Amino acid sequence: MRTILITGSTDGIGLSLARRLGARGDRLVLVGRRPRVELHDPIFSDSTYCQADLAQPGCERRVVRWCGEQGIDTLDLLVHNAGTGYWGATEDQTSEDIARVVAVNLSAPIALTHGLFDRLSAAGGHVVFVGSVIAALPCPDYAVYGATKAGLDGLARNLVYELAPQVTTQVIHPGATRTGFHEKIGVSSQALDPWRFPTAESVAARIERKIGKRRRAMIGLGNRTAWSLGRRLPSVMDALIKPRTSPGTSLLPRPEGRRHAVVTGGADGIGRALVTALVSRGTAVTGVDVDQERSEATRESLTGKEAPVSFLSADLSDPHDRAGVVAKLCTQEPIDLLVHNAGINIVGRLQNLDLDGMLKVVQVNLLAPMEMMAHLLASGHIREGGTIVFVSSLSHFVGYPAASVYAATKDALASYSRSLGVALRNRGVNVLTVFPGPTRTEHARRYSPDNSRDRSRMLPEDLADRILKAVERRRRILIPGWTNRQAARLGFWLPAITERAMARAILDLGET
The missing domain is CATH 3.40.50.720 (NAD(P)-binding Rossmann-like Domain)
Structure with a gap:
C-alpha cells in the first residue's frame, strides 16, 4: 500500500x-x-x-x-x-x-x-x-x-x-x-x-x-x-492572442526632453553598467538597490556626468520596502525605461538548502517585479512609447540544476514578460526579455563552482550596450552573444543534452 x-x-x-x-x-x-x-x-x-x-x-x-x-x-x-x-x-x-x-x-x-x-x-x-x-x-x-x-x-x-x-x-x-x-x-x-x-x-x-x-x-x-x-x-x-480585459488606467504621453529610466539592482554588475551607460546617453536614472554603500559609490562616480542619477534604498524581499519604492517612484518623473534587473541566487540541491533563502529568491526575482509593474501601471506612471525590460537568464533554455529555485523564477519572469508584452502592445509600450548567459560580475563568481573561465564571460558593459541597443530597436527578445545564442538553440531543440551537461558541470563539480 x-x-x-x-x-x-x-x-x-x-x-x-x-x-x-x-x-x-x-x-x-x-x-x-x-x-x-x-x-x-x-x-x-x-x-x-x-x-x-x-x-x-x-x-x-x-x-x-x-x-x-x-x-x-x-x-x-x-x-x-x-x-x-x-x-x-x-x-x-x-x-x-x-x-x-x-x-x-x-x-x-x-x-x-x-x-x-x-x-x-x-x-x-x-x-x-x-x-x-x-x-x-x-x-x-x-x-x-x-x-x-x-x-x-x-x-x-x-x-x-x-x-x-x-x-x-x-x-x-x-x-x-x-x-x-x-x-x-x-x-x-x-x-x-x-x-x-x-x-x-x-x-x-x-x-x-x-x-x-x-x-x-x-x-x-x-x-x-x-x-x-x-x-x-x-x-x-x-x-x-488578444487581451479580453480592459485596462483601468491610461498612460502618460511622452513629452520632449530628457528621458527617465529606473534600474533595479543598479549598484553593481549588470545594473551598474546599465546605469552608467544610460547616464552617458543623457538619460536621468533612478537606481534601486539594497546595498547603500555601493549605491552611493555608483552615484558619486557619475556625479557631474551628462544626466543626474539617484538611488532608492530597498530590500526587494521586504513587502514594505517594495511598497515604499513604488510610492517614491510615483513622486518622480514618469518612467520611459524600466529595467527589472535585481536578482539573487542560492545554489545547491534543494533538499540541502535553507528554505528561507530559497523563498527570498522568489520574493526578489519574481514577486518584486510583478508587484512593481501592477502598481506603476495602475498609477499611469509608465510613459506611452516606453520600454519595460525583464532580465531573465540563459537557464530558461539550457536548465540550471543546483539552482532550481533561481531557474524557476527566471522562467516565470520570462513568461510574465511575454504576457505583459501582449497586454501592453496596443498601448505603445514595448516589453523586452533578456536572456543573458555567464557575465563577468561578482554575482556570477559568487555562485559558480568554477571561475577558471571568468575572463571568457561577457563584460557587463558589453551586455548593457546590447540591451540598450535592443531597447532602441524595440526588440522583444534578446539573447546576447553568439555563444549564448547557440547554447539556447541547442537547449531548445535538445534539452536533455544541455540539462545533463549542466548537471554534470554544476552538481558533480560542486560536490567534489
Whole structure:
C-alpha cells in the first residue's frame, strides 16, 4: 500500500484524483484550505485530512507536523495540485492577490518538497507537479498565474537532477478543465465557457495514467499541440492572442526632453553598467538597490556626468520596502525605461538548502517585479512609447540544476514578460526579455563552482550596450552573444543534452 499526499484535494482535479487513488487502496494524505467540518465526502477523515492554507508562510511546517502526528514516516507519492489565480488587467491586481498566487502555486511546492524530502527519500518516492499548458502561452488576462505555472515547469525540470537518485520528479500539464476554478478567479462565463472543457474526473484519470512516466507530459492532443505551438512559434501565438480585459488606467504621453529610466539592482554588475551607460546617453536614472554603500559609490562616480542619477534604498524581499519604492517612484518623473534587473541566487540541491533563502529568491526575482509593474501601471506612471525590460537568464533554455529555485523564477519572469508584452502592445509600450548567459560580475563568481573561465564571460558593459541597443530597436527578445545564442538553440531543440551537461558541470563539480 502506497502513501500518497495530494494538495488542493477538496475539489476539482485534486478531489477526483484522490477518489481514484483511494479506490486502489492507497493511504491518502489530503491537504486543503477548507475546514474539515465542511467536507462530507467519506474519503475525508481526521486521519486523512490536513487543513493547511498554502498561501500562509510556514504552511509546510503544519503539513510536516501533521504527518508526524499520524505516524507517517514515508511518502511514496507527492502530488502538488493546489493552485489559485487571478483574471483581469495587470494593473487591477493587488499586491495581496499577486503574493497569494505566487505563494500557493510556486512557493508552497518548493517548501513542501523541501520539508517532505526525507519521507520521500525513505520510500524512493516520486513528486508530481501539476502545471498548466498555459505555461507555454502568453496569457495577458492572467499573467501572474501563467508565470507561476511556467516557474513550476522550470522547477520540476531542474529538480529531476537535484533530487536524484533518491526521489524522482515529473511535471504534468493539463489544459482548462470543467471545475469551479475559473469562477473562483473571476472569469465570467461569457469570457470562458467551462462546459466546453473536459471534466475533472476525465483529466484526473489521464493524470493518473501519466504518473511515473515522462518527465514532462501534457494531457490531451489539443494541449500537446498548444504547448508545441506556444514554444516553437511564439511570435505567431503572441500575435493571435488578444487581451479580453480592459485596462483601468491610461498612460502618460511622452513629452520632449530628457528621458527617465529606473534600474533595479543598479549598484553593481549588470545594473551598474546599465546605469552608467544610460547616464552617458543623457538619460536621468533612478537606481534601486539594497546595498547603500555601493549605491552611493555608483552615484558619486557619475556625479557631474551628462544626466543626474539617484538611488532608492530597498530590500526587494521586504513587502514594505517594495511598497515604499513604488510610492517614491510615483513622486518622480514618469518612467520611459524600466529595467527589472535585481536578482539573487542560492545554489545547491534543494533538499540541502535553507528554505528561507530559497523563498527570498522568489520574493526578489519574481514577486518584486510583478508587484512593481501592477502598481506603476495602475498609477499611469509608465510613459506611452516606453520600454519595460525583464532580465531573465540563459537557464530558461539550457536548465540550471543546483539552482532550481533561481531557474524557476527566471522562467516565470520570462513568461510574465511575454504576457505583459501582449497586454501592453496596443498601448505603445514595448516589453523586452533578456536572456543573458555567464557575465563577468561578482554575482556570477559568487555562485559558480568554477571561475577558471571568468575572463571568457561577457563584460557587463558589453551586455548593457546590447540591451540598450535592443531597447532602441524595440526588440522583444534578446539573447546576447553568439555563444549564448547557440547554447539556447541547442537547449531548445535538445534539452536533455544541455540539462545533463549542466548537471554534470554544476552538481558533480560542486560536490567534489
